[in-house]
Amino acid sequence: MNIFLQILFGVLGGFFGGLGMGGGTLLIPLLTIFLHFDQQLSQGINLLTFLFMAVFSLYIHSKNNLIVTKNIVYIIIGGVIFSVAGAFLATVLPSIILRKCFGGFLVILAVVEFVKALKKQAN
Amino acid sequence: MKNKKSVQSNIQSGQTSLKKKVMLVFLGGLVGFLNGFFGGGGGMICVPTLEKGLGLDNKRAHATAIAVIFPLSLVSCAIYIFKGAIQSLPLLTVGLGVLAGGIAGSFALKFIPSKTLRIIFAVIMLVGGVRLII
Numbered sequence A: 001m002n003i004f005l006q007i008l009f010g011v012l013g014g015f016f017g018g019l020g021m022g023g024g025t026l027l028i029p030l031l032t033i034f035l036h037f038d039q040q041l042s043q044g045i046n047l048l049t050f051l052f053m054a055v056f057s058l059y060i061h062s063k064n065n066l067i068v069t070k071n072i073v074y075i076i077i078g079g080v081i082f083s084v085a086g087a088f089l090a091t092v093l094p095s096i097i098l099r100k101c102f103g104g105f106l107v108i109l110a111v112v113e114f115v116k117a118l119k120k121q122a123n
Numbered sequence B: 001m002k003n004k005k006s007v008q009s010n011i012q013s014g015q016t017s018l019k020k021k022v023m024l025v026f027l028g029g030l031v032g033f034l035n036g037f038f039g040g041g042g043g044m045i046c047v048p049t050l051e052k053g054l055g056l057d058n059k060r061a062h063a064t065a066i067a068v069i070f071p072l073s074l075v076s077c078a079i080y081i082f083k084g085a086i087q088s089l090p091l092l093t094v095g096l097g098v099l100a101g102g103i104a105g106s107f108a109l110k111f112i113p114s115k116t117l118r119i120i121f122a123v124i125m126l127v128g129g130v131r132l133i134i
Helices: A002-018 A024-034 A039-063 A072-092 A095-122 B004-013 B018-038 B043-053 B058-082 B091-108 B114-133
Strands: none
Touching (some): A002 A039, A002 B091, A024 A039, A024 B091, A039 A072, B018 B043, B043 B058
């Protein structure tokens, strides 16, 4: 049963990821809530599966000339440095605290999505 | 006539001001911190950064975001593994699912109305978020 759910949640997360909507924001809560994974484990699995999928996506996108390299080096420099800080903090926090932080993050993202959707309707 | 070197350096550096570079580093830092701390979701900030900061269209912003987030996730992932956060590995099952779902999702992209889907997705995030906090 658990194995079935693991595959199913993977499919759901991958599906939304493939749609470009952020599969991790779906996969991580599914794994933590229904399979009782440690929040850190859910997040780590998401990072690993992202890396795996990204290789294919990057190959296809670069063939279609959709990847712009100009100036992204600045974003990457800042990003790599603070990735270390973010990942380190995530691994030293108690799982339950990280879980609540992640929940807050999701609620904020959901509200932003609603506002965007409402704005588009108003236009 | 411009010489080749100056044209090349123009293409590479453009007319990017120092202020803009600093802003990009700062926004990149935010993407990196969130992506490392939450193990994902960096794209949520990275895509708008690429659209507004670098003027990319939505499609290119999505594709380029993956190229930006890849090295960040690599670093974060290494730290998660090094700190022992990923010991047990239900990775194969979940990973296989993600692979299948990802392929299906990228094909479905053409057929699914994105507005309805976005709202459904937002509702799921809201419910999931509240459930995690409680």
